[in-house]
Amino acid sequence: MPIRFFNTLTRAKETFDPLEAGKVRMYTCGPTVYNFAHIGNLRTFMFEDLLRRYLKYRGYAVHHVMNLTDVEDKIIRACRETGEPLKSLTAKYVQAFFEDLDTLGIERAEAYPAATDHIGEMVELIKTLREKGHTYDVDGSIYFKLSTFPQYGRLSHFDMEQLKTGASGRVDSDEYETEDARDFALWKAYVEDDGEVYWETELGKGRPGWHIECSCMSMKYLGESFDIHCGGIDNMFPHHENEIAQSEAATGEPFVRYWLHSAHLFVENRKMSKSLGNIYTLRDLVAKGHNPRAIRWALISTHYRQPSNFTFEGLAAAQEALNRIRDFRIRLAEIKGDGADLAAEVETCERAFGEALDDDLNISGALAAVFEFIRDVNRLMEKSELGMAGAHAALALLDRLDAVTGLFGAPDSEEAPQAILDLVMERQQARRAKDFKRADAIRDQLAAEGWILEDTADGPRVKRG
Ligand code: AMP
Ligand code: ZN
Numbered sequence: 001m002p003i004r005f006f007n008t009l010t011r012a013k014e015t016f017d018p019l020e021a022g023k024v025r026m027y028t029c030g031p032t033v034y035n036f037a038h039i040g041n042l043r044t045f046m047f048e049d050l051l052r053r054y055l056k057y058r059g060y061a062v063h064h065v066m067n068l069t070d071v072e073d074k075i076i077r078a079c080r081e082t083g084e085p086l087k088s089l090t091a092k093y094v095q096a097f098f099e100d101l102d103t104l105g106i107e108r109a110e111a112y113p114a115a116t117d118h119i120g121e122m123v124e125l126i127k128t129l130r131e132k133g134h135t136y137d138v139d140g141s142i143y144f145k146l147s148t149f150p151q152y153g154r155l156s157h158f159d160m161e162q163l164k165t166g167a168s169g170r171v172d173s174d175e176y177e178t179e180d181a182r183d184f185a186l187w188k189a190y191v192e193d194d195g196e197v198y199w200e201t202e203l204g205k206g207r208p209g210w211h212i213e214c215s216c217m218s219m220k221y222l223g224e225s226f227d228i229h230c231g232g233i234d235n236m237f238p239h240h241e242n243e244i245a246q247s248e249a250a251t252g253e254p255f256v257r258y259w260l261h262s263a264h265l266f267v268e269n270r271k272m273s274k275s276l277g278n279i280y281t282l283r284d285l286v287a288k289g290h291n292p293r294a295i296r297w298a299l300i301s302t303h304y305r306q307p308s309n310f311t312f313e314g315l316a317a318a319q320e321a322l323n324r325i326r327d328f329r330i331r332l333a334e335i336k337g338d339g340a341d342l343a344a345e346v347e348t349c350e351r352a353f354g355e356a357l358d359d360d361l362n363i364s365g366a367l368a369a370v371f372e373f374i375r376d377v378n379r380l381m382e383k384s385e386l387g388m389a390g391a392h393a394a395l396a397l398l399d400r401l402d403a404v405t406g407l408f409g410a411p412d413s414e415e416a417p418q419a420i421l422d423l424v425m426e427r428q429q430a431r432r433a434k435d436f437k438r439a440d441a442i443r444d445q446l447a448a449e450g451w452i453l454e455d456t457a458d459g460p461r462v463k464r465g
Contacts, residue, residue, distance in 0.1 A: 003058060003358045005228075006305060008236060008259040009155055013360055016258065018227045023061045026052065026228035027218040027256075029235050030066040030112065033093035034075040036281040037100055039299060039310060040265040040272055044232040046296065047262040047304040047361075049106040050405065051230065054357050057404045064109040065221045068094055070116050072210050076197050086116075086197050100282045103292045104299075105406040111221055115213040122208045122216045123201045125250055126186045134249045136179065140189030140204050146182045149245045155259060156237040184242055185209040211242035215255075219247060229256040236261050262304040268311050280310070289420040291450040291464065294319040297407055301363060319450045326411055326465055328374050329398065331381055332391040339387030340380050346397045349373035353401060363405075370401060370408065414464045420451055424460050427453070 003016040018024050028048045031037050037045070048066075055062050069075075070090040079086050094114075101108065115122075126142060129135050134148045146152050178184075190198045190205040198205050218226065224247070231240060240259065247255040264271075267278040285295055297318035302308035349369050356365025377394055380386040402409040416424075423442050430438040446453050452465040 001355055001358050003055075004360055005258050005260055006360045007257075008261050009256075011157070014258070018060070019225060019257065022059070023063065024055050024228060025063045025222040025226040026055075026065070026230065027214070027222055027226065028064065028066045028109070028229070029214060029231035029239070030068050031093075031097050032069040032072055032074060033090045033097060034072075034078040035093060036096050036283060038272060039267075039280045039282065039285070039295070040232075042100065042104060042282060043265040043299045043308055044230075044262045045101070045106055046104065046299045048230050050300060050304075050361060050363065051228070051260070052109070053107060053404045053406075054361065057400075058354075062110075063222065065111045065113065065218060066109045067214055067217050068097075068112055068114040069210065069213065070094070070114045071197060071207055072115075076194055079197065080193065080195060090114075090116075103282055103286065104296050105293070113217045113221065115208065115217070118213065118217055118220070119199050119201065119208065121220060122212050123187075123203055125212060125216045125246070126203060126208075128250045129186065129246065132249065135186060138178065140206065141185055142187040142203060143178050143183045144186055144242070144245060144249075146180060146184075146245065149249050151248070152182070152241060152245050155241050155244060158237060158241070184211060184238065186212050186246070211239055212246060214239070215243045215246040215250070218243070219251070219255075224251040224253045224255070226256060228258045228260060230260045230262070233261045233263055260304075263307040265299070265308045265310055267309075269309055285315075287417050287419060289417050289423070289449050289451070290315060291319055291322065291414075293407065293412070294322055294450060297321060300405065300407070301367060303363060304361060316448055319448060322407070322411075322450060323447075323465060324374065325398070325408055328378065329395065329410060332377075332394050335381070335386050335388050335391035337388060339385050340390045341387060342377065342380075342390035342393045345373060345376055346393050350397060350400070353404075357404070366401075366405070367407075370398075373397070411464050416451060416462045416464075420446065420449070420462060424453065424462055428460060 004013045005016050006012070007014045028045075031041060052062050052064050071086065075086065075090060078084075079089055082089065126135070129144065130142070134145055135142050136145055137143075186209050187203050188206050188209055190207070194207065198207055218229070229240065229243075236259075244255050266272070267280065270276055270278060272279045282292070282295065286292060294315055295318075298310060298315050299308070301318070349372070352369035352372075353366045356362040356369060359365070373394075377386065380390075398408040423446060427439045427442040430436070430442065443453050446462060447465070450465050451462045454461050454463070
């Protein structure tokens with residue numbers, strides 16, 4: 001069965017057919033590095049990770065590029081507020097971003113180009129747009145003239161007339177000096193507020209707009225036309241719409257064939273916001289003792305086009321699912337002797353898993369196939385009908401499916417964070433005070449978060465279950 005993706009451009013599920021047989025070239029909008037990524041950002045990066053892993057599982061050679069936005073209004077504001085130079089501020093968060101990827105088991109893309117390393121190339125692209133008559137200048141800034149690109153709005157299916165007046169409220173107020181409210185900045189002339197952040201270029205003193213970096217770096221690393229472009233739904237307009245305009249106006253070629261957008265993550269049914277105090281970073285959750293793999297499960301297990309609701313109850317359920325998989329693996333490893341070889345069950349599971357993901361990455365269908373397999377094999381084990389060959393085949397299947405999801409492998413060994421060590425200490429104190437009810441409740445809480453407590457001659461020890 002062919003892979004089918006929902007293409008935002010056509011609003012339809014389409015058979016995936018890359019430009020070059022067997023190869024996929026994909027670009028995903030990366031983090032703006034002025035802060036730690038929140039779990040909403042990570043949901044989007046996780047969906048993109050599932051996508052690349054699945055394409056690889058299906059035999060494609062994947063070339064995936066993700067940009068690092070390391071110059072931008074919010075970053076400059078952070079520099080101004082903290083007094084920290086741009087480079088040192090962004091370097092810190094680039095490092096944090098890669099640490100987060102590792103913690104969550106997100107595979108590395110093939111390249112992570114940073115905007116500030118491509119200023120010269122952006123200047124060239126803007127010059128091309130200028131030569132072709134797509135720009136105009138206002139006070140040293142350069143704008144894209146949207147009236148020269150009548151196809152604008154194709155991706156977001158936007159009502160152009162509504163946009164034109166600026167009545168939609170979506171147009172940045174700092175674009176008031178443009179000829180038309182829809183026009184956007186390619187190059188921003190230096191203003192005092194930018195402090196030390198500027199480049200002296202053929203276009204004058206200033207810095208690039210945000211949109212041009214993605215056109216420039218995607219085409220540099222993947223070619224003028226490539227297969228897949230992803231991002232969170234908020235990137236669709238105006239960012240991706242502007243990318244299409246810049247790229248296609250410059251090259252005359254179709255820019256991207258399949259646009260995939262992930263829906264947003266909410267926390268306890270509410271939008272993440274500073275005022276609600278519900279913006280979680282990965283670090284916040286790990287420091288509380290939550291298992292990164294359970295966080296991975298919670299972030300990956302809702303279909304990418306459905307808004308996902310992160311809850312602590314959901315996180316506990318994810319940990320329970322992981323505990324079931326851990327116990328299943330342990331039981332399989334203990335099987336000896338002859339019995340069922342599971343050839344048919346493995347095939348049925350893997351086929352159902354693949355068919356679900358072929359259908360626009362239907363992850364719930366794929367997970368359901370695995371749980372059905374686990375249930376069937378557990379039944380065989382209860383009746384002592386499973387043989388060693390079958391047990392090995394089941395473990396090999398889990399490992400193959402783990403390569404796609406990062407959910408079914410053997411548990412990682414991991415050091416317990418302080419919050420967990422504090423609980424262990426509290427349990428000791430409860431035991432000493434003969435409050436066994438409290439001590440047992442703590443043991444249960446540890447288990448729910450995926451930690452196994454062992455009382456040894458040297459005292460209690462916890463390990464990741
Ligand atoms: P940023 O660092 O703001 O440039 O965002 C990085 C990525 O995270 C982009 O693809 C955004 O669309 C995505 N994103 C931002 N907020 C959320 C959210 N609440 N849920 C899912 N994705 C998000
Ligand atoms: Zn982008």
